[in-house]
Amino acid sequence: MPIKECKILTALQDVDGLADIQVYKQHGGYEALEKALKTMSPDDVITEVQESALAGRGGAWFSTGMKWSFMPKEPDGPSYLCVNCDESEPGTFKDRQLVNRNPHQLLEGVIIACYAIRARAAYIYIRGEMWEELEQMEQVIGQAKEAGYLGQNVLGTGVDIDVFTHPGAGAYICGEETGLMQSLEGKRAEPRVKPPFPAQKGIFDRPTTINNVQTISYVPHIVKNGASWFKEMGSERYPGSFIYCVSGHVKNPGIFELEIGGCTLREIIYECAGGIRDDNELKAVIPGGSSTPVLTADQLDIEMNPELWAIPGRGEFQGMFGTGGIIVMDDTTDMVDACLNLMNFYAHESCGQCTPCREGIPWVRDIVWRIAHGQGRPDDLDTLESVCNNVSPLLTPAMSTICLFGPSWSWPMLGFIKAFRSEFEAHIQKGAGVTTA
C-alpha cells in the first residue's frame, strides 16, 4: 500500500511568493485569525486546541492546549510567547523549510497563540544560521502589522500583540527551552533548573509559553477547521501529521509530511526517500535526530507512531522517536567514524554548566577518537559505558545533568555501542582505524 501523504503544513509548499501577504491571503491566509479574534474567546481557542490533542512536535509530545492552560487568565503584567526556531538537531531541517516557504502560516499561528494565552508579545528565536529566513520573517511581520493583524488594537478587538524576531548566534543549547530563555534575556544559554516552570516564571520573570515552530504552525489549521477535523488524521493519542526529514545515503532526500502512524520507518526510507543510493545495502538509521539511538537494518518495520516507542511513550520498541530527522547510512559507512562525528558535535556544544557533561563529553569524544584512529585500548568500551551511564543510562529518566543535553549524547553513544559493538571491538583489536571526523 502506498504511503498516504498528509499535507497540512506543507500543502502550499510549492506555491511561489507565499511570503507576500496577498498571496497568502489568496490561499485562505489569516481567515483563522479573523475567526479566532472575532468569534472566539481566548479560552475557546485553548479549548479547541486542547480538544484537537495537538502535542508538541519539539520531541516531548506534551499537550499544547494543556501547556497554554497553565498561563494566567488575568495576568498582572505582561505574559510572553517564545517560538523555538533554533532548529539545530543534526538531521533535522523542517523548521527552516516551514519558515522559508510559508512564514505567514507561522506568524498567523503565533498571533492566535498570543491571543489565547493573553501574551502581550511573542519572540521568535531564530538561529543565527538562518539569517535569510530571519530577514524574511521581519518583512512578514511588517506586512502583518500594516494589515492590522499585529500591534495596537488587533482587528479592532482592543487586544495589543507584538511579534519580534530574536537571532541566536550558533549555540545548539539554545534549542533547550530554558537555555533559550536565558539566551533571550541576553545571558549565556545555561539551562535553568525546573521548577519554576516557564508558565510561572519565564522570560523577564514573567509567565511564558514556549512552543516549537511546527507545533505553532498547526494552530491556524485547527482553529479554521476544528478539533474534530484534526483528530480524523493520525493516531488516537497523537492526531495529525508529522514532518520527517530524510538525509544521508538516500536517493531522494527531503521533507515528507505524513500521518502519524500508518507507515513504518522502512516505508519512509524506501518509498518517500527512494531507497539507498547506488542501490547499496542499508546499514544503520538514526530515526529522529542525532540524539536518538541508532537503529540497525533489522529494526525498520516499526510503525512511526510515538505511542509505540519507549520515548516519548511507554511503547515496547526500544527506541526514541525524536524530531523526525532520519539519517540513513549505507554499508560503506564506518560506524565508529559516524559516532565520532556526532561526539565531536556534542563536545563542541556542551554549555559547560554541569560537571558530568562538561567533563564527560570531551572524554567520550577522545576515547572514540582513539578507537577510530587505531589507538583503542581493551577497556575503552567499558569506560565509555561507565561515563555515559553516569550521565544517563540508555532510555531511562535518570540523569545527573540539569538539562536533557546530557542524555542527548549519552544515549546515542550507548546506542552506537549496543548496535555495533563488534565493529568497535574490531577497531580496537585491529588497531587500524579510518580517519575522517
Add this chain to the structure above:
Amino acid sequence: MPVELTPETRAQCEAIISRYPDDWKEAAILPVLHAVQKEWGYVPMDGLKLVAEMLEMPPARAAGVMSFYPMFFKAPLGQHVIQVCSTLSCVLCGAKDLVEHLKEKLQVDVEGTSADGKWTLAKAECIAACEGAPAIRIDDKLYRDLSPDRLDELMAELD
C-alpha cells in the same frame, strides 16, 4: 580600530533595544552584537565596551555572553567566510572533500584566512539543510548540494 558606529547602525541598535522591556535592555545583546559585527566584520574590545554601554551592562558580563556564542568574532576575518557543514549528513555526502578542496585551493587550514585576505575557511555544526548535503554557508547565505566544481564556480561569482 573602529570605535564609533555609523548613525545608521546606532539607530538600528536603538530600534532593537526598544523591542525588549525597559529594565531588560541587555536582552538585546545578541541582535545588537550581530548589527555591530555586520558593520565592522568583527567585534573588537572597544566595540564590545560600546555595546555594553548601550545596554547598560558591565563590559565583563557582555564579554562573558559574547564568548559563549560562536558566531561572534574577536578578530577580523577574510572578506568572505565559508562555513562547510561538518555534521553527519553532510559528511556522509562529501563535506570532507569540500574541506580538503578548499584547504588546497586557498592554502589554509580550517579557521585560516587566505593570503590575499579574501576567504576564511571554517567548519560549521549542522546548519539544518541536510536534504541539500553537503551544504555550506558563505557569509549569511546558504548553498546546497555542493561539489568542488560547483564551489569553484560559486567562489568565482563572489570574487
